[in-house]
Amino acid sequence: MLVLQELTEVIGRLVDSDTSTLADAESIVTLHRQLARLDAVVTTATAAFDSSGDWAADGAQSCAAWLATRTRLPKRAVRRRIRIGRQLRHLPVVERSWLAGDLAEPQVAAVAELRNDATEEALQRDEEFIVEQGKTLRFQDFSRVLAYWTQRADPGGAEDRAEAQRQDRDAYLDESFGGMWFGKQMFDPISGAIVAGEVERLYDELFKADWEEARERLGRDPSVNDLRRTPGQRRADTFVEMAIRSASMLPTSRRPRPLFTVMVGYETLHGPICELAQGTVLSPGSLVPWLTAAVIERAVFSPPNRVDVSERTRLFTGGTRRSVQVRDRRCSHPYCDRRAEICEVDHILPYFAGGATTQENGRLLCGFHNRLRNQRPPPEAA
């Protein structure tokens, strides 16, 4: 094929060139885009090869077996490509956008995974909308849109998957060589959020204590290397501290209640929305066992991005702060995704310049970007 010869030559020229001349921002984006397009071509061609059955001539039992031998790629990788290639036949908008370089393999794979008997029809109807989201949203946000879409298109399937995740929870802690202990944990989204939230809170306490200790010891602001514990050591001590606090808790102590955020009326989707504070989408059914132990927070989005927090008895003064956290969810810097819990609510128009302390003038910034903001204005996202 002439075109393959040309491609090989062009790639040869790229390989022979000094790649540091491609190391500017624009070239990096272009390279990724072209890589995505080539990936799309490889996948559609592979799917055509798969259905042609030509691989059988070598005695291979499947296209995947043939490909794994000829390319020396893991079976997992070749199966993934073939599976996506087969799904593309039913996803013409996705295919077109991938070939154009507007989507890349991870987005395409995520959409292809949505398709089953229960969702087929809805996917055909909504494919254009979904692709539009994939072209504009960061991957994390796109995944969330897909999770909500699945809940609406296949509510039963979403509940089944949530139940399977809950069944898969597992943990062990075993004594091993030399009396050391090894552990592993796997949690469903809600249990994981409860544990991770408390670990994070305690870790933060220990970090502040280490920081104070180092400042006392050195007589100046310490750097991270001056602290007496490494992050791993501090995390281990966090679990020890959790155990000590648990053992010292009185049976009559009130159990703290985990906090779930339920958002309604998010304008992109016009439907019920149910997710944890850090953004994990929950199936409504998975909330049910926790209803008596949880604080359900209801927020209403209405254009443009306005959030009204209701029924929030615990934090009367913090309502505005919370509404910004719920709306932004992450550091609002375009090149950052630190979670709301470790961000500060910052005035867009600074307070000293007359900026109001309102939802509209608030945004989340992590510590790093808060400091950076005071040095220079944030760049616009491309």
Ligand SMILES: [Zn+2]
């Ligand atoms: Zn940030």
